[in-house]
Amino acid sequence: MKHSLWAVLLLIYYSNVHSFCGFYVAKADTQLFNKASQVVIVRQDDKTVLTMANDFKGDPQEFAIVIPVPTFIEEGQIHIGDKQIINHLDNYTAPRLVEYFDDDPCRVYLREAGPAMSAAPKSESSDMIRSKKNSHGVTIEAEYTIGEYDILILSAQQSDGLEQWLIENDYKIPKKANQVLDSYIRQNVRFFVAKVNLTEHSKLGFSYLRPIQVAYESPKFILPIRLGTLNADGDQELFIYTLTQKGRVETTNYRNVKLPSNMELPLFIKKEFPDFYRALFEEQVRKQSMRAVFLEYAWDMNWCDPCAADPLSVEELQELGVFWLRDRRPDNWAELDVFVTRLHLRYNADTFPEDLIFQETSDRENFQGRYIVRHPWEGKETCDEAKQYRQQLGVRYEGEARRLADLTGWDIQKIRQKMKIPEEGTPDSKTWWQRLWHRN
Amino acid sequence: MKPLFAHLHYYDPRVYQISILSTLLIYGLFFLDFDVNPWAIILIPSTAILTQYAYHRYLSLPIFDAKSPLISALSLCLLLRTNSITLLLLAPIITISSKFLFRWREKHLFNPTNFGLVTLLLLTEQIWVSPGQWGNGTLLALLFAGLGSWVIYQANRADITLAFLIFYAIILFGRASWLGDPLTIPLHQLQSGALLLFAFFMLSDPKTTPDSRAGRLLFALLVALGAAFVQFWLYRTNGLLWSLAFFSLLTPIIDRLLPNQPYQWPIHKEK
Incomplete structure (x- = not known):
C-alpha cells in the first residue's frame, strides 16, 4: 500500500482511509490453516489478559498443555474463555474479498458515497482443591478444576525437576524441553499446566476444548513461543490478536510486514478465495524467508468497512478481558477505546529462535487485508468510449493475472487459461501497429 | 592502516554519512516498506535546516553549514514514526536546538537525534521507534x-x-x-x-x-x-x-x- 501512496505522494494521503467501498463477498478465516493456534492479548499499562485457543482435534484425554507465565499467578487469575468470541474476532479481522461492477462507459454520472457502517450488535465454574505438594523441587502452588480443565500452578527451582515431574505426570514433553524450561526458570517465569477433566468435559458437553485465559501484571510484553517450536512436527501457524487502547501493536525483535493488500485480482478468485489467501500467505512467507510477522488487520474496534463480521460487542470484549471497559454501562453509546491488531506468522525454531517481544505504538492508521474483483460491463457498445473500454479490458486482465501470479506464486499460464485471456502475454491478439492504426 | 580511499581523506566525513543515510532511507522505503509518513521526508529535513539557520543568525555564527542538520534529519526519518504533523515539525526543532542549548566546552552534550527521540518518547504518547523494521537479514x-x-x-x-x-x-x-x-x-x-x-x-x-x-x-x-x-x-x-x-x-x-x-x-x- 505504501508504494501506491508514494506514487501520489501527498495529495491523497489522508483521504484514503474512509473511502473503502465495494460489496463484501468473502473472508478467509483461520480455519484454513492446519495446526493454527490463536492468541488474544489484551494489554494496558502492565496488565495483561492472555487467551489461548488451539484447534486440538484428538482425544481430549491426550490433551495436556504447559503454559509459561512471566510472573507468579494465583488461582483466580486463570479463567475459561468462550471459543465463539474468538471465532467472532477471527471473522471480524479476516482478510476479505470485495467486488465491484464496472459502470456502463456510455453513461456519465457521479459516483455514490460508500455504504454506511454497521453498528456493533449484541451477543453473549469451578471446584477448588487446595494442596501443596513438593516433589523434584516442584511445588504445586494450587490445584483445582475449572470448566473442563484440571489446572496445576507450579513453581519450580530447577528445570530437571520440572521436566521429571511433567513426565511422571503424563505430560508429553519434547526432547529439548529441558533447555528451554531451564532458561525460563532462570528468567523467573512461572508455569501452569492444564489437562482435560473427562468427567467435567462430558458434563459440559462441548465438542471442542474452550480457550484458557490468564490475567497477570508484568512489564514483559512477550509471547513465549519457544516450547512450541520444540515439537518436531514442522512449521507452526500462529494468529495473534491484540486489543489495546493506544494503537497498533508490533514485534520489536522480528520484522513486521503488511500483507500485500487492496489489489484488483482476476474474477475467478471469487470462487476460490480461501485457496488464494492460503497461497498468498505461503508465498509471502517464502519471500520473507519465514522471518517476518505479517500484519493482517489493524483497526479501531468501533467500525469496519467493508465488514467481514460486525465489530465485537462490549460484552464480548469484556469477556476477552478488555478490563478498561469493565465499568461501562450497556446504555453507553460513546466510542470504544479499543484498537485491534491481527498478526499472523509461520515459524519454526530456526527462523524464530526467540520469544516474540511486542510494543504498542500510537499508530491508529487502519489497515486491512482486502482484495478486489471487478466485474466488467457487459452491455452493448453504443459509443466510442465503450470500444475504448473494451480494448483496455485486455490490459487490465493481463495486469490482474500478473499480480495474482506474483502474489501467490501460481503459474501465470494457468491463470491466463482460467481467465480465458491470450497466453502469449500480450493484452490482446493484435500487434502494436494494428492497435496504432486500426483502432476499430 | 591507511584508509582505502586515501585521496578522499580531506573531505568532510559528513558527506559520506549523508549519502549513506539517504541510501538507507531509500532502501528502507522501497524495499523494506518502512511505515514513513510521506510528509516526514519533506518536513523533517527542511525544518531541521531552517532551525539550524535560525540559530546561526541569532547567534551570529560565521559559517552556515547544512550538513549537520541534514544528518540529524535523515536519522530522524529513519527512526521516528508518528502520525502527527505537529510532531514532525517539533522533532527536528528539538533535535537541532539541543545542539545549541546543551553545550559544554566546544561540544554539545547529546547526540541531537538521540535527544530529539528520547524527549518526544518521554513527553508525548504520539511517537514510536520500530526496532524490528530492518529485520534480521x-x-x-x-x-x-x-x-x-x-x-x-x-x-x-x-x-x-x-x-x-x-x-x-x-x-x-x-x-x-x-x-x-x-x-x-x-x-x-x-x-x-x-x-x-x-x-x-x-x-x-x-x-x-x-x-x-x-x-x-x-x-x-x-x-x-x-x-x-x-x-x-x-x-x-x-x-x-x-x-x-x-x-x-x-x-x-x-x-x-x-x-x-x-x-x-x-x-x-x-x-
Missing part, C-alpha cells in the same frame, strides 16, 4: 557494517563502535550461556539492523562522545550495560536510545577524568 547486517565502518573510519571514531559492539556481544552471549540458550538467540539479537544503525551512526558521533580513547571505551561499556539493563531487567523497548541519552550526561565527567583535544570536523580544521 545477515546480508543486511554486512551491508550496514561495511557502509558504517567507512563512515566512522573517515571520522576516526571506529574505536567506540567496535568497543560497543564487542561489549554488547559479550553481554548477549554471556546472558545466553547463563540461561543455557542456544547460540541462535544471541546471534539473532546481534543481527538486528537497529542495533547496527545505532552503533555505526548514532553512537559514533564525534561531537558528543568522550575525547580520549580510554574515555570512549568506558563510555561504550556503560552504554552497552545500560541498554542491556533496560532490555533484560526493566523489559522496556528502545534500551539503546535511553542508555545513550542517560550516559551522555556523564561525558563531561569522563572528559575531565580522561582529557584530550575535542574533535573538530575537518572543514573547521582547515580554517
